[in-house]
Amino acid sequence: MTRLPLILSLSPLALAFSNTAPFIAWSSHSSSVLDRLPSTVDTHHSVHLLETILLEEDVCEHEAIVLIDQPGLHASDLRNLPSSSHVARSLSSAPSSRQFAYVPLPLPATPVDASSISAVAEAVSEKCGSRLVNMMLGQGGVEFSKEEKSIIMLSMPELELDGDRKGRVMEHDALLSTTLSSLPFTNHLTIFTGSSGRLSLSKRQDAFGSALTNSTAAPAKKKSGILHNYQLLTPALITSFLVVLFLLLPVMYFGISALASIQNPIRLEVTPKGFNAAERKNQ
Known part of the structure; x- marks a missing residue:
């Protein structure tokens, strides 16, 4: 019976981080766009934060802007990366960087969704006169010119809840290092964030729903x-x-x-008074 109140008390905490994703950004040169960002973000969702960065006037100073999106990415995935990983080294060595662990994601039912990120990228591309390129992680055959500014939308595979999640994150980090190192740009801004994955979201909802169902059914059995x-x-x-x-x-x-x-009653033989058993025997 005490298990249910405990689960329900933790439910708001679990739900508070269920629709969030990490949002990290770094630049190869000092970036006033990143330096102006606050150290914490509470109410801004990922698309709004992206607009805050990309719609600044001086964002066009960068030769390339790389937008990395990985569905199902959690803050714990980046936290478990070793210090030798590409993401960790990029953040530690970058002149300007920002890290936000839990940035709210826009709800799927709202008008703000993945297409809005593309809309922001298109707006920045027109504003800066940059080439807009969509590519997958590890995709080859895309040629870039240092003289032509580019907005690169890099899509990464979705991270599922089951399986060797840490191993897949390490593999993706290695591919990301190869992809970014092949770019010819010296002054670039990289933004790495997550989004709500279709598989991860459905499994998470099913798992959370079954946990609450089992916890409420257990006390009912005791009362039957x-x-x-x-x-x-x-x-x-x-x-x-x-x-x-x-x-x-x-x-x-x-x-x-x-x-x-x-x-x-027990019958007892009454011995006559003066009777001597020894004398009677001698007689």
Whole structure:
């Protein structure tokens, strides 16, 4: 019974981070766009934060802007990366960087969705006169020119909840290092964030729903006993028990004791007065 209140008390905390994703950004040169960002973000969702960065006037100073999106990415995935990983090294060595662990994601039912990120990228591309390129992680055959500014939308594979998640994150980090190192741009801004994955979101909802269902069903089974469904101890039965306990039992006890005390008489040979057994034997 104590398990359910504990789960329900943790439910708001779990739900508070269920629709969030990490948002990290770094630049190869000092970036006033990143330096102006606050150290914490509470109410801004990922698309709004992206607009805050990309719609600044001086964002066009960068030769390339790389927008990395990975569905199902959690803050713990980046936290578990070793210090030797590409993402960790890029953040630690970048002249300007920002890290936000839990940025709210736009709800799927709202007008703000993945297409809005593309719309922001298109707006920045027109504003800066940059080439807009969509590519997958590890995709080759895309040529870039250092003289042509580019907005690169890099899509990464979705991270599922099951399996070797940490191993896949490490593989993606290695591919990301190869992809970014192949770019010819020296002054670039990289933004890495997550989004709501279709598979991860459905599995997470099913798992959370089944956990609540099992926790609420467990106490119900404990209450399904016969004493819970029927009232056996009625006033009449209680009165009968008292009569048996305080009246009949004492009577039975004294009756049995009286019967046990009655014994058959034992016949004893009475020896006449003055009788001597030794003298009678000698006779």
